[in-house]
C-alpha cells in the first residue's frame with residue numbers, strides 16, 4: 001500500500017503594503033481606532049519557506065536588518081503558525097525561514113506579510129486545508145493589516161483595517177521608498193494622534209465618526225492615474241509621525257523638489273513613499289534621493305496577495 005507523500009518544503013510569498021489613504025476615527029474601548037484606508041500591495045516581498053519540524057522556530061535572512069526581531073513566540077510568523085496549529089488540531093511544528101525585503105517597523109506591514117505567508121505555507125504543508133475564508137478570519141486575529149497581506153491587490157479596509165472590500169484599480173503605480181535606519185512603533189504613533197486631538201479638543205470627523213475613504217481616491221485608483229492620485233493621497237498618521245520624527249519632514253521636501261508627484265509617510269512610518277509619474281520618473285527620483293545619501297528602493301503596485309510559489 002502507498003501513502004501520500006507529505007511535501008518537504010513549502011515556499012510562500014506575501015507583499016508589503018502602502019496606505020494610499022488613511023483616515024483615523026475614534027479610539028475604541030479595545031484600544032484600536034476605527035479607520036478607513038485604501039491599501040495597495042507593492043512589489044516588496046517576504047519569502048517564507050516552511051519545513052516540517054517537531055517544534056516552532058523562525059530564522060531571518062535578506063537585505064533588511066532583522067537583528068532586533070524576537071525569534072520566540074512573540075514573532076508574528078510563529079504566532080501565525082501556532083494559531084493555525086491550535087485551530088486545526090495539528091500536533092507538529094514548523095521551521096520557518098524568512099527572506100525579508102520589507103523594512104521592520106517601517107509602516108509597510110512586513111510582520112503582517114510574514115504572518116499571512118506563514119498561514120498559507122503551513123496550511124499547505126500540514127494539509128490542514130482551511131480555505132481562504134477561514135485563513136482570513138485567523139489573519140484578523142493576528143493583526144489589523146494581516147488580512148490585507150493575504151488578499152493583496154488594492155482594497156478598502158474599514159473597522160480596524162481588517163474589514164476588506166476589493167477596489168478596482170487599473171495599471172501600475174510607480175513608488176519610490178525612502179527607508180529609515182530606525183523603526184517607529186504603531187501604537188505610539190496612534191497615541192500621539194490621540195494626544196494631539198485631546199490637546200486641541202478636536203472633534204474627529206464630526207459628520208461621520210466612522211470614517212470612510214474619499215470617493216476621488218477610489219476614482220484615481222480606478223483610472224490608474226498617478227497625477228490624480230497624487231492630489232488626493234492622505235494619511236492622518238503623518239502629522240503625529242512627523243511630530244515624533246521631524247527629520248521625515250526633510251525627506252518629504254527633498255522628494256517633492258526632485259520630481260515626485262506627491263510624498264507621504266507610509267502607515268505609521270517611518271518609511272516615506274513617493275508617487276512618481278512613471279517608471280523613468282521613479283528612476284530619476286531614486287538617483288536624486290540616493291545622491292542625498294538616503295536608502296532608496298523602487299516598487300510598483302498593485303501586486304498579488306500571499307500565494308504559494310512552489311511546493
Ligand SMILES: C[C@@](CO)(OP(=O)(O)O)[C@H](O)COP(=O)(O)OP(=O)(O)OC[C@H]1O[C@@H](n2ccc(N)nc2=O)[C@H](O)[C@@H]1O
Nearest residue numbers: 031032033035107108109143144145160186187190267268
Ligand atoms: C498603521 C497601520 C496602517 O495600515 O499599519 P502599519 O503602519 O503598522 O504598517 C495599521 O493600522 C496597523 O496595523 P497592524 O500593524 O496590523 O496593527 P496591530 O498589530 O493589529 O495593532 C497594533 C496596535 O496599533 C494600534 N492600532 C492598530 C490598528 C487600528 N485600526 N487602530 C489602532 O489603534 C493599537 O494600539 C494596536 O494595539
Ligand SMILES: Nc1ncnc2c1ncn2[C@@H]1O[C@H](COP(=O)(O)OP(=O)(O)O)[C@@H](O)[C@H]1O
Nearest residue numbers: 075076077104105106107108109110111112114
Ligand atoms: N516577523 C516579523 N517581522 C517584522 N516585525 C515583527 C515580526 N514579528 C513581530 N514583529 C514586531 O512587530 C512590529 C511591527 O513590525 P512590522 O510589521 O515590520 O512594521 P509595521 O507594523 O510598521 O508595518 C515590530 O515592533 C516588530 O518587532
